[in-house]
Amino acid sequence: MTAYRLDVLSLAPDSFQSLNELGVIGRAFSTGIADLNLYNPRNFTKDSYHKVDDEPYGGGVGMVLKTEPFFEAFESIPALPKRRVLMMTPQGNKLTQNDLWRWAKEYEQLVFICGHYEGFDERIRTLADEEISLGDFILTGGELAAMTIINGVLRLLPGTIGSAESLVDESHADGLLEHPHYTRPEIFRGLNVPKVLLSGNHAAISTWRQEKREQRTKERRPDLYELWVAKEASNKTRIDLSGFTSVPFRIGNGYDIHRLVTDRPLIIGGVRLHHPEGLGLDGHSDADVLIHSLMDAMLGALSLGDIGKYFPPNDPQWKDANSLMLLEKVGCLIKEEGWKVVNIDSVVIAERPKLKPHIDAMRQNIADKLGIETSSVGVKATTNELLGAEGREEGISSHAVVLLEKT
Ligand SMILES: Nc1ccn([C@@H]2O[C@H](COP(=O)(O)O)[C@@H](O)[C@H]2O)c(=O)n1
């Protein structure tokens, strides 16, 4: 295992020694889980006074940290491929547990730039990938913020903390604060341990703990509670497929196109239409392009092939066949396989005639043949804006999608 690399630019590097005193954090360094490298920009100054700050341009109180020693110190740090540079500043984004998880999981090196005194030259900001703040208050420098982050990230690295479970249960792990804890004695100065924790009933204990987590978060951090409630609500609107050994839904799509010719009827969605030029759709059957695309979608959803497999175009029994009747047969096949239609959507691409006045009749025909509600059948029409075969009125095409549910 390669050590997680931490590099700190600080004018007070010795302060980081205290990390070694922090139990598991100190052990993370001594066991090679992480390694800490300290750089003092003062050591990168060129003048004999080792000057790291200067007066602000434009006047004003306080001194400003200079660019050169910080850039030189920064450039001396070896860069690993997955590196994140963090600048500690009260102007940064407020630190969250999510940030700590993100840095622990996605990176192998964190570089901390700690400012000091009144402020730093604005150009030092360009070194940072992220600017981070601990909150709306000011400290004398970025060291305590950097140590906070180092502590928070290191405890998430594999091996730092004995039980990974404690990371799952703790405050902020899933947006809620942690439940209360108790240990012996059972009664202390008149304060009792809640009975449920002594019951040995693990389901009841788990329910109690979850209730306490919600209640505590609601009381102490209504902002977090609101976010948690919203997240829970959005999780509930998702379809829960976890209880099924195989997914109980299938989708299918179908496409068909037929030539427009003279001396043929124009039948779409089971409705006989009139084309201004007297054209109709050519085919072995009635060439109902909408119904054909729909049947292919239904068969496709169950990987049962296409309509040609069930109604071969060279079979005389399907000559001039009414496609609605074929749809009924496909509907029966789907039912026998143990599935039902949830909903259908389709679009017919035709320059003319206007289909809109007939759309509801088409939806009704389809719904009747499949034994479903008309509201579950979508039929739309569009021109092809005079483009392509449909646009030149050489033909009419149709696309359909269907959702099936296991019965
Ligand atoms: N054969 C058609 C084609 C279209 N419509 C309806 O007209 C609307 C506009 O068509 P665009 O091709 O410009 O999208 C469309 O929304 C359809 O409702 C039609 O009825 N028959």
Ligand SMILES: C[C@@]1(CO)OP(=O)(O)OP(=O)(O)OC[C@H]1O
């Ligand atoms: C239903 C069938 C039957 O001949 O209709 P057709 O009019 O041939 O139409 P097409 O979409 O080319 O192929 C499907 C055939 O199986």
